[in-house]
Amino acid sequence: MELGVIGLGRMGRIVVDRVLEAGHEVVVFDIDEKSVADAAEAGAQPASSIADLAAKLGSEKRIWLMVPAGDPVDAALDELAPSLDDDDIVVDGGNSYFEDSVRRAESTDAAYLDCGTSGGPAGAELGFSLMVGGPQWAYDELVPVFDAVATGPDGHDRMGPAGSGHYVKMVHNGVEYALMQTYGEGFELLANGRYDLDLESVANTWNNGAVIRSWLLELCEEAFREEGNDLGDVADRVEGGSTGTWTVQEALEQEVPIPLIYQSLAERFGSRADDGRFSRRLASRLRYGFGRHDVPRRT
Template sequence: MRQSPHSRREQAMELGMIGLGRMGANMAQRLVRGGHRVAGFDSSAESRARAAQNGIEPATSLAELVAALKPPRALWLMVPAGAPVDQTIDALLALLAPGDVIVDGGNSMYKDTLRRAQRLAEREIHYVDCGTSGGVWGLEEGYSLMIGGDEAAVAKLAPVFATLATAPDRGWGRVGPVGSGHFAKMVHNGIEYGMMQAYAEGFSILEHKREFALDLAQIAGIWRHGSVVRSWLLDLIADALAENPQMTGIAPWVADSGEGRWTLAEAIELGVSAPVTAAALLERIRSRDKDSFSDKLLAAMRNQFGGHEIRKE
């Protein structure tokens, strides 16, 4: 269901976006396209200038940003998880007033979110956590938004969420009280780890069957339509294989954002078996060990008990 321009104007809001990196700038731009007024702050003058070209009103400081908004204000944080979020909140506390709302749209640990919400509640400032998925495609395709927080505070921001989502009536929702949005996003990322690992292993098996000379991009394309393993991740795999069939120039080093670790820790704390998530996370960590002591020791053990060959470096 698409909103008419008239209905968008009736629901237009104003928002302050803090953090105009790739995600923050794209989200701000999507909001501007949807008829909302967005002021933005980033410590980088280059990021502010780039955002200004897309209709976002740049502010050179947090104080200037807050002053540009009418109370009760809504400010959306898109800054790295951890200390940067706390530092930004510290700076905002002297500028905000009761009734204002802070939305944390980054990948914060939900336990940190609970702590921050309690602190802000003492100042009668609402804290809403929004697990955000969609990556660089979100500007055009929309985002998946998992929202936690006070029902009334979330409801007031509904026009913003509806514009950012894939459609006004889907792809977003309040999943529970404060903390639940980031918790849901954490588990989402843990699932993502397992799905990515399964795809990577499957295509590696195909690639190693050299006598068949399989065209991996072709197989990915076939699986995209009608297959039970079709997904957006598979769409991205098909594109990547078409562009670079041999993955030439890509180092076998895989980062992790931390949310896979948090998901696994939560599973252990709750007594929930999550072997796929665990294996996927450990494979990512293993990919960074260029000089694997464990693999060397395994080879030495096989030589000790069975006289198996040891390959020299």
């Protein structure tokens, strides 16, 4: 198969590498020329613009967008629009708001797949977990690409119609916020409690057989190993928040109580007052662990 990939940052580049590795051909574009040159060196065919990428793909285009959510997705779709028709397929693998994806699916001539992507840059070696919404035929057609980008055939599935992939990913991120918050609180109590504990050792011990073992807990272990028992200069400031905000807004609309997820989001907002809470400093460092997001540091 031949796949066009637009957006070659932390995530898009992994899509390119994994699809190439599986033996497919890849045409790439990014507004950053160096990213295009780097991907070309890895074996992809470079394009000089989105129109050029579409032209290089010929008929029955399969295109994966991995650009930041919001305006960049609409900008890319606007540029693609003159080249698309109903036997083409566009995948949005970013963290788009699900209602935007429904709108885009309705207004794009191509079949549109909204694909929630989990695993982060740090998960590249294993492959991602992909939650896909949109037409069944388009999902079926792209199974070889999803097999390559995901952990394998079990790492992806069609969730339902347009919007459902990004909806499931939105809720996934709400869960992610709450898990990070609860690990943060537990370690904050241990850090300030009765015993002088080695927190890397605690995390390691928990990761070996404990009920609460998980990848996020492995990333806690990594954070203590790399930053030190007191998290060094990691600041009490947790960035991000859009996907958690959408989750809470949706829960309010559906009248579903999700107090833990709401409280985790509130903690992030509270962190912007910078009063030095350990739990939030750990949450911030974990965002680097899985997503390679910048860690604000104490000055």
